[in-house]
Amino acid sequence: xxxxxxxxxxxxxxxxxxxxxxxxxxxxxxxxxxxxxxxxxxxxxxxxxxxxxxxxxxxxxxxxxxxxxxxxxxxxxxxxxxxxxxxxxxxxxxxxxxxxxxxxxxxxxxxxxxxxxxxxxxxxxxxxxxxxxxxxxxxxxxxxxxxxxxxxxxxxxxxxxxxxxxxxxxxxxxxxxxxxxxxxxxxxxxxxxxxxxxxxxxxxxxxxxxxxxxxxxx
Amino acid sequence: xxxxxxxxxxxxxxxxxxxxxxxxxxxxxxxxxxxxxxxxxxxxxxxxxxxxxxxxxxxxxxxxxxxxxxxxxxxxxxxxxxxxxxxxxxxxxxxxxxxxxxxxxxxxxxxxxxxxxxxxxxxxxxxxxxxxxxxxxxxxxxxxxxxxxxxxxxxxxxxxxxxxxxxxxxxxxxxxxxxxxxxxxxxxxxxxxxxxxxxxxxxxxxxxxxxxxxxxxx
Numbered sequence: 078x079x080x081x082x083x084x085x086x087x088x089x090x091x092x093x094x095x096x097x098x099x100x101x102x103x104x105x106x107x108x109x110x111x112x113x114x115x116x117x118x119x120x121x122x123x124x125x126x127x128x129x130x131x132x133x134x135x136x137x138x139x140x141x142x143x144x145x146x147x148x149x150x151x152x153x154x155x156x157x158x159x160x161x162x163x164x165x166x167x168x169x170x171x172x173x174x175x176x177x178x179x180x181x182x183x184x185x186x187x188x189x190x191x192x193x194x195x196x197x198x199x200x201x202x203x204x205x206x207x208x209x210x211x212x213x214x215x216x217x218x219x220x221x222x223x224x225x226x227x228x229x230x231x232x233x234x235x236x237x238x239x240x241x242x243x244x245x246x247x248x249x250x251x252x253x254x255x256x257x258x259x260x261x262x263x264x265x266x267x268x269x270x271x272x273x274x275x276x277x278x279x280x281x282x283x284x285x286x287x288x289x290x291x292x293x294x295x
Numbered sequence: 296x297x298x299x300x301x302x303x304x305x306x307x308x309x310x311x312x313x314x315x316x317x318x319x320x321x322x323x324x325x326x327x328x329x330x331x332x333x334x335x336x337x338x339x340x341x342x343x344x345x346x347x348x349x350x351x352x353x354x355x356x357x358x359x360x361x362x363x364x365x366x367x368x369x370x371x372x373x374x375x376x377x378x379x380x381x382x383x384x385x386x387x388x389x390x391x392x393x394x395x396x397x398x399x400x401x402x403x404x405x406x407x408x409x410x411x412x413x414x415x416x417x418x419x420x421x422x423x424x425x426x427x428x429x430x431x432x433x434x435x436x437x438x439x440x441x442x443x444x445x446x447x448x449x450x451x452x453x454x455x456x457x458x459x460x461x462x463x464x465x466x467x468x469x470x471x472x473x474x475x476x477x478x479x480x481x482x483x484x485x486x487x488x489x490x491x492x493x494x495x496x497x498x499x500x501x502x503x504x505x506x507x508x509x510x511x512x513x
Contacts, residue, residue: 182499194502196470226472246475253412253443256465257475275500281400282493282500284412 088126107237109290110228110248113143113272117184118167119154119175119208125217129138129154129210135254143272144229147169155209156180160189162209175200176217178208179224181278195222196262227262227294228273235265242266247294248273254284257294326453328446328466331361331490332498335402336385337372337426338395344436345426347372354388360449361490365387368513373427374398378407380427383424393418394435396426398440413440416481418499445480446491446511453483456511460484464510466491472502 101245107115112218126134130152137151150168163184177200185192190206205217228248248258258279273291280286344352347368355369367388381402383414395418403410408424423435446464455457460483466476475495491509498504 182502183495251381253478256477259474260471277401278496281501284400 106290110230110271110273110292111143112280112285112287112289112291113274114285114287115169115224115274115276116167116180117163117178117180118169119156119179120169120173121178121208122174125176125208125215126172128213128215129208131212134212136168136172138170142169143270145268145270146237148176152210154156156184157207157209157214157290158188158190161187163187167274176215177222178206178209178217179219179222179276181276182223183278187224190221192221192223194225196225196227196264197222197255217235220257224276225262226258226260226272226273226275226279227264228271229264229266229269230271231269232267234271235263240293248291249294250283250285250289250291252284254282256283258283261293305506324508326510328489328491328510329361330498330503330505330507330509331492332503332505333397333442333492333494334385335374335381335396335494336354336387336398338391339376339426339485340392340394341390343394343426343433344390346431346433347409347426349430350500352430354390355385356388361488363486363488370428372462374402375427375432376408382403383399392426393438394426394433394484395440396483396498397440398423399494400441401496403441407437408494410439410441412443414443414445414482414503415440418492430465441480442492442494444476444491444493445482446486446489447482447487448484448489449487452486452489453481458511466504466509467512468501468509470502470507472500474501476501 109278126136138148139151141148148170152168153165154168156163156166177197180188180192188206190204193203195203199219200222203219204221205219205223208215208217231268240246240263242263244263246263248261250256285291356366357369359366366388368388370386371383372386374381374384388453395415396408398410406424408422411421413421418438418440421437422439423437424439426433426435433464456483458464459480464479464481466479468474503509
């Protein structure tokens with residue numbers, strides 16, 4: 078995202094939060110699930126932060142994300158594949174045990190890589206890619222994926238929806254580009270905020286964005 | 296697309312054509328429909344060709360497309376919106392009565408424009424955008440759209456599928472990113488080759504490409 082887009086995204090987030098907390102006159106449909114749309118991004122290990130930004134470097138929080146404890150950082154990196162590179166890839170914090178880079182399917186053509194569609198954290202046997210920062214580079218041996226769409230929710234919400242962690246459901250989208258996403262995995266924990274996660278291409282294909290609501294298909 | 300991608304696309308097209316014509320041992324499923332994936336592109340009027348490339352300029356065919364008489368040209372143009380520009384936008388021939396530019400939803404963020412999802416040719420009330428070529432520019436008053444997904448087919452095929460021109464159907468996609476595209480319009484004429492047309496984001500979202508087959512949902 079450009080600086081303009083980021084400012085806009087921040088403003089929209091504020092408006093969205095204010096609207097949802099103040100709009101108590103409209104009864105909420107308990108089956109509606111808010112949508113979170115991801116662009117390409119990277120989660121880094123401290124070891125990779127050290128390589129890219131200098132030993133002991135601490136990432137700088139730019140804004141909180143919907144999942145508790147997760148945030149976008151001010152820092153970005155460059156992804157370099159055998160066929161091309163992509164600049165200004167946002168880093169998300171906090172640091173993780175393993176570095177994980179999530180790209181769009183169209184990015185993989187530009188970079189010349191062939192990432193699998195995987196759930197976050199399921200990195201065994203995946204390919205890597207080269208990360209470049211202002212102070213150095215790191216060649217990941219694994220961790221490059223296209224994110225598998227999923228729904229985060231609290232265990233209590235899972236119970237209310239009649240689903241369980243790891244269950245695969247279909248999600249229905251209204252509108253003139255609407256349809257059904259199959260193979261959507263439920264990710265229920267005691268520390269999750271409810272949100273249907275798709276990447277930008279998945280969102281655009283169905284005409285949804287961060288203001289949309291979707292439903293689990295019955 | 297870069298030069299590399301275009302060479303690859305041409306090679307894949309050749310392989311695809313050879314495979315489909317030689318593979319006579321595998322019985323075809325008559326319900327399967329091949330997929331055509333579009334990147335952003337422009338159809339120009341001769342008047343706009345004149346403005347962008349010089350009076351009387353003739354577009355140069357680079358390769359035939361699946362629909363009879365349609366072809367990709369060697370020429371590209373630059374799209375310029377209020378927020379940004381996109382270079383190397385492929386021009387498709389032959390020239391049309393009205394200029395029509397089809398972009399991806401993600402392009403619209405980059406360009407700072409708000410195109411509607413419309414069927415090709417349905418341009419009344421749409422926005423325009425500025426086109427720039429090597430010899431000049433043209434400010435379209437209308438014709439900028441995000442293409443509405445559709446299935447081209449011959450009238451005979453429509454009859455065999457039990458559908459008619461203008462009918463709206465749903466299309467089912469298998470695979471680990473599969474699902475259902477709703478609101479897919481049938482475009483049946485006496486001069487159409489059967490193909491389900493989606494843009495790159497729609498294809499990537501469902502994990503399909505130019506080798507995939509889809510079915511009309513019953």
